[in-house]
Amino acid sequence: MGVISxxxxxxGFGFGFSSGIVIGYYFFIYFQPTNVKDVEVRPLxxxxxxxxxxxxxxxxxxxxxxxxxxxxxLNRFLELMWPNLNxxxxxxDYSDAICRMAQDIAKPIIAENCEKYKIDSVExxxxxxxSLPPTFQGMKxxxxxxxxxxxxxxxxxxxxxxxxxxxxxxxxxATVQIVDLQVFxxxxxxxxxxxxxxxxxxxxxxxxxxxxxxxxxxxxxxxxLMAIPVLYKFVQDTIKKQVGNMYxxxxxxxxxxxxxxxxxxxxxGILLVKVVRAQNLKKKDLLGKSDPYAKLKMTDDKLPSKKTxxxxxxxxxEWNEDFKFVVTDPENQSLEVDVFDxxxxxxxxxxxxxxxxxxxxxxxxxxxxxxxxxETKVLTxxxxxxxxxxxxxxxxxxGQIILEATYKPFKEEDMEKESVDGxxxxxxxPDNTPAGGGLLFVVVHEAQDLEGKHHTNPYAxxxxxxxxxxxxxxxxxxxxxxxxxxxxxxxxPPTNDKLHVEVLSKAGKKGILxxxxxxxxxxxxxxxxxxxxxxxxxxxxxxxxxKRINEKFHLIDSKNGQIxxxxxxxxx
Numbered sequence: 001m002g003v004i005s006x007x008x009x010x011x012g013f014g015f016g017f018s019s020g021i022v023i024g025y026y027f028f029i030y031f032q033p034t035n036v037k038d039v040e041v042r043p044l045x046x047x048x049x050x051x052x053x054x055x056x057x058x059x060x061x062x063x064x065x066x067x068x069x070x071x072x073x074l075n076r077f078l079e080l081m082w083p084n085l086n087x088x089x090x091x092x093d094y095s096d097a098i099c100r101m102a103q104d105i106a107k108p109i110i111a112e113n114c115e116k117y118k119i120d121s122v123e124x125x126x127x128x129x130x131s132l133p134p135t136f137q138g139m140k141x142x143x144x145x146x147x148x149x150x151x152x153x154x155x156x157x158x159x160x161x162x163x164x165x166x167x168x169x170x171x172x173x174a175t176v177q178i179v180d181l182q183v184f185x186x187x188x189x190x191x192x193x194x195x196x197x198x199x200x201x202x203x204x205x206x207x208x209x210x211x212x213x214x215x216x217x218x219x220x221x222x223x224x225l226m227a228i229p230v231l232y233k234f235v236q237d238t239i240k241k242q243v244g245n246m247y248x249x250x251x252x253x254x255x256x257x258x259x260x261x262x263x264x265x266x267x268x269g270i271l272l273v274k275v276v277r278a279q280n281l282k283k284k285d286l287l288g289k290s291d292p293y294a295k296l297k298m299t300d301d302k303l304p305s306k307k308t309x310x311x312x313x314x315x316x317x318e319w320n321e322d323f324k325f326v327v328t329d330p331e332n333q334s335l336e337v338d339v340f341d342x343x344x345x346x347x348x349x350x351x352x353x354x355x356x357x358x359x360x361x362x363x364x365x366x367x368x369x370x371x372x373x374x375e376t377k378v379l380t381x382x383x384x385x386x387x388x389x390x391x392x393x394x395x396x397x398x399g400q401i402i403l404e405a406t407y408k409p410f411k412e413e414d415m416e417k418e419s420v421d422g423x424x425x426x427x428x429x430p431d432n433t434p435a436g437g438g439l440l441f442v443v444v445h446e447a448q449d450l451e452g453k454h455h456t457n458p459y460a461x462x463x464x465x466x467x468x469x470x471x472x473x474x475x476x477x478x479x480x481x482x483x484x485x486x487x488x489x490x491x492x493p494p495t496n497d498k499l500h501v502e503v504l505s506k507a508g509k510k511g512i513l514x515x516x517x518x519x520x521x522x523x524x525x526x527x528x529x530x531x532x533x534x535x536x537x538x539x540x541x542x543x544x545x546x547k548r549i550n551e552k553f554h555l556i557d558s559k560n561g562q563i564x565x566x567x568x569x570x571x572x
Contacts, residue, residue, distance in 0.1 A: 292340065
């Protein structure tokens with residue numbers, strides 16, 4: 001009897017369990033209600049207080065929070081472009097790429113759960129965006145002093161995508177379709193750094209400011225598995241936990257767009273050049289010998305050329321003079337070397353261009369990519385008429401110039417770190433720079449509330465240890481934005497030095513004709529047609545100790561004027 005009772009009990013349990021599964025599947029999953037009514041739309045004034053409390057979460061952020069702006073234009077743009085986007089994806093067959101991207105994002109979640117539940121693999125078979133675009137309920141934009149754009153949109157997406165996932169376990173294969181996807185999220189999107197190359201930013205960083213709401217249906221054999229309460233809660237908790245662990249602020253999802261060092265032409269090294277001597281130069285003067293000097297300039301560099309001293313009446317001059325150049329693109333940049341015969345103008349100044357012009361004795365170029373890093377290379381360059389290899393005049397001997405060139409790149413790990421983190425990270429100077437030496441990097445961002453009495457065509461002038469550099473002129477603007485960058489190579493840390501920055505306004509033709517004369521705030525000499533708008537002397541001690549500062553300074557001799565300057569000290 002005991003055996004029979006056990007067998008009957010097991011049979012009853014199996015029959016009851018199977019019957020319960022079938023009946024539950026039919027009534028709660030397979031059977032769909034038919035008495036579904038359309039949503040009734042009523043004005044808010046007709047709702048009572050309890051009903052209003054229930055719909056408050058659905059009110060757009062631009063209504064609840066004054067920091068958020070309406071972006072109806074963006075929603076309209078997405079509404080019009082979304083069908084075309086799907087057509088483009090289908091035509092170009094981007095489905096595989098989208099599946100791979102989704103696979104990469106979901107890989108940590110899948111890997112953890114596959115190992116836990118003994119699942120062999122989970123793969124995306126199809127993935128399309130559906131016909132319903134996301135809706136932005138508002139957007140908040142942050143204003144910072146850095147080269148970045150920070151946006152916080154409030155996003156809601158009730159989508160009808162076609163997502164099919166194939167799971168394999170224990171030798172069996174199951175195909176699950178994801179339907180009725182809903183995503184409510186508040187991401188923070190940072191475009192950084194901003195660069196002067198399309199698409200104008202080098203990296204996208206995405207963080208979730210709060211845990212997102214994700215809801216969807218899982219169809220297996222035509223039935224919605226998410227209708228099972230226990231499974232629904234488990235899936236919801238798992239998604240929120242995993243997404244929060246990966247992307248909840250301060251954690252971010254980094255999407256690199258381009259190399260910021262190449263896009264913004266950031267310094268990647270220093271070229272040390274020693275002009276040793278020239279030999280067998282051909283004289284250009286009918287009477288006597290020539291007076292040679294050399295000019296050196298980096299290609300793709302807007303800075304003026306650097307010159308050696310003039311050697312009087314000498315066709316085999318020796319200079320032994322050192323120069324330093326900042327390198328931004330060693331693969332494509334070259335050092336251009338020109339030798340001139342110096343001529344002193346003997347006619348009035350306005351006729352100098354006709355009579356006192358220095359005559360070129362020859363030229364040549366040094367390709368930076370041919371210089372081995374960290375090695376001093378002695379170069380003997382034949383002087384040519386032009387750099388055209390087909391020019392028959394280059395066959396004529398014009399002498400030679402001897403140089404010593406050393407290319408010192410920045411450390412590779414520092415360059416990689418900057419390419420990921422953007423411009424906030426400070427690069428390092430080469431290992432073999434002079435003891436304590438480095439590079440002072442200056443970025444003149446913008447000025448505000450400049451006050452010109454006669455005209456406002458501002459530009460900034462930077463003076464450091466007698467070396468003077470200028471930004472471009474912005475015409476008729478009290479709030480100019482320059483974003484100009486300058487470099488100063490230093491033999492030692494300028495701890496006790498100051499950087500003098502002066503903002504001037506350049507007069508137009510009328511101002512010059514009217515004879516407006518202003519005096520420099522730094523010197524007592526007159527500035528014809530210029531008007532001083534203010535100046536500032538920045539102590540470099542903080543820059544040396546902190547490696548980087550980015551601040552707004554109040555201009556001296558200006559009522560409300562400010563200027564924003566970024567300084568970096570890059571050392572070995």
